[in-house]
Amino acid sequence: MDNKEQKGRSIAIIGSRGIPNNYGGFECFTEVLSQNLVKKGFNVQVSCEHPGEKDYLDNYKGVNLFYFPIKHPKSPLMGMVYEVLYDVYSLFVASFKADQIYMLGYSAALFFFIPKLFRKKLYLNPDGLEWKRSKFKSYIKLLLKINEKMGVFWSDKIITDSKGIKNYYDKKYDMESSFIAYGADEIPQVKWDNGKLPEILKHRINENSSYWLLVARLEPENNIHTIIEGYINSNSTKPLIIVGNFSSPEYQKLIQDMLHIQIPDKKIVFTGGIYNQESLNMLRQNCFGYIHGHSVGGTNPSLLEAMVMKNIIMTHDNQFNKEVCEDSAMYFNNVDELEKRINQVENNPENYLELKDKAFNRVKHEYSWNKIVGQYYKLFTQNQTNTKASPINNKLCKNQKQSTENLNKHNQYSK
Numbered sequence: 001m002d003n004k005e006q007k008g009r010s011i012a013i014i015g016s017r018g019i020p021n022n023y024g025g026f027e028c029f030t031e032v033l034s035q036n037l038v039k040k041g042f043n044v045q046v047s048c049e050h051p052g053e054k055d056y057l058d059n060y061k062g063v064n065l066f067y068f069p070i071k072h073p074k075s076p077l078m079g080m081v082y083e084v085l086y087d088v089y090s091l092f093v094a095s096f097k098a099d100q101i102y103m104l105g106y107s108a109a110l111f112f113f114i115p116k117l118f119r120k121k122l123y124l125n126p127d128g129l130e131w132k133r134s135k136f137k138s139y140i141k142l143l144l145k146i147n148e149k150m151g152v153f154w155s156d157k158i159i160t161d162s163k164g165i166k167n168y169y170d171k172k173y174d175m176e177s178s179f180i181a182y183g184a185d186e187i188p189q190v191k192w193d194n195g196k197l198p199e200i201l202k203h204r205i206n207e208n209s210s211y212w213l214l215v216a217r218l219e220p221e222n223n224i225h226t227i228i229e230g231y232i233n234s235n236s237t238k239p240l241i242i243v244g245n246f247s248s249p250e251y252q253k254l255i256q257d258m259l260h261i262q263i264p265d266k267k268i269v270f271t272g273g274i275y276n277q278e279s280l281n282m283l284r285q286n287c288f289g290y291i292h293g294h295s296v297g298g299t300n301p302s303l304l305e306a307m308v309m310k311n312i313i314m315t316h317d318n319q320f321n322k323e324v325c326e327d328s329a330m331y332f333n334n335v336d337e338l339e340k341r342i343n344q345v346e347n348n349p350e351n352y353l354e355l356k357d358k359a360f361n362r363v364k365h366e367y368s369w370n371k372i373v374g375q376y377y378k379l380f381t382q383n384q385t386n387t388k389a390s391p392i393n394n395k396l397c398k399n400q401k402q403s404t405e406n407l408n409k410h411n412q413y414s415k
Contacts, residue, residue, distance in 0.1 A: 050070055
């Protein structure tokens with residue numbers, strides 16, 4: 001590869017907690033995309049938070065790693081400050097190490113000018129409408145709105161993983177963002193092994209158990225409270241397994257207060273986060289049905305992963321989930337609707353079996369990693385001199401076009 005071909009072939013993916021994935025969606029995305037870009041000839045750098053007691057890895061499956069030198073604090077408030085500092089540090093390092101920078105999230109948007117100082121191209125995945133999340137106080141929501149605007153201003157391209165999010169950005173900022181969805185692939189069947197279960201589940205479920213499953217961050221916009229209340233009100237005697245960690249002590253207390261009264265025949269089990277992918281896959285492949293309550297954001301990784309496991313999907317009724325599932329899921333808006341859906345499926349499960357294949361086929365055809373990686377490869381190999389996709393440039397181009405049209409009209413009338 002000559003110098004001309006090599007130019008632009010290095011890219012840094014920053015903003016996730018790092019790889020190998022031990023956390024969630026952005027980390028899984030980073031791991032899959034980075035490794036596939038390496039296979040396609042890219043030099044890839046990935047930012048990682050301080051590994052704590054774990055070993056530093058300079059390279060993971062061909063991907064180069066760099067680390068923030070400070071450990072993550074235990075305080076939630078200091079954690080937010082930490083994440084901004086981590087992103088700022090990553091912007092600096094990435095500007096030295098790579099020609100293109102792909103930023104996941106915009107918490108450090110006030111510092112997105114840094115790559116411009118080094119004449120580097122910056123892509124931004126805003127990760128949904130963060131300022132709509134109810135867990136944030138009003139002043140944080142205001143700051144997130146400012147960050148959103150600054151992210152759009154400084155980025156060369158906005159990349160959204162949902163058509164609903166793309167429409168929001170294109171309309172609000174008079175721009176043309178790129179839509180590239182999240183991906184998922186078919187998972188080989190995992191043999192049931194009680195030893196792979198968290199301790200809290202080992203004596204509660206087995207291979208022949210029939211249980212409802214929920215995998216999510218436990219926060220209000222994921223409707224954990226709605227799902228629990230709908231399940232409690234239903235006639236179900238199947239356990240409800242809830243995988244994930246609470247995002248705040250306040251929300252945890254709210255949920256605990258809901259469960260304070262002992263409810264006959266209801267078995268709700270909180271496992272906490274499960275980061276062993278094989279264990280998580282085993283739980284998904286053997287559940288009776290999967291309940292998904294996410295209401296803010298784009299294409300959700302946990303939803304795609306449940307769909308590709310051929311589950312009966314019951315999901316919150318909003319534009320993002322409908323875009324992903326279409327007619328391959330059942331939908332609910334509130335407690336009463338969820339109660340009704342649970343009873344319908346449990347009373348006549350044979351009537352809903354076709355939803356499993358529909359969900360699987362939808363992911364296979366529309367959300368395969370092969371398709372997603374191909375779209376990113378095309379984007380990252382485009383001519384590096386593309387016009388900056390900011391609202392200012394868009395308006396300048398529109399004004400210039402309008403001026404040209406007015407001049408042409410004037411010349412036509414003058415003849």
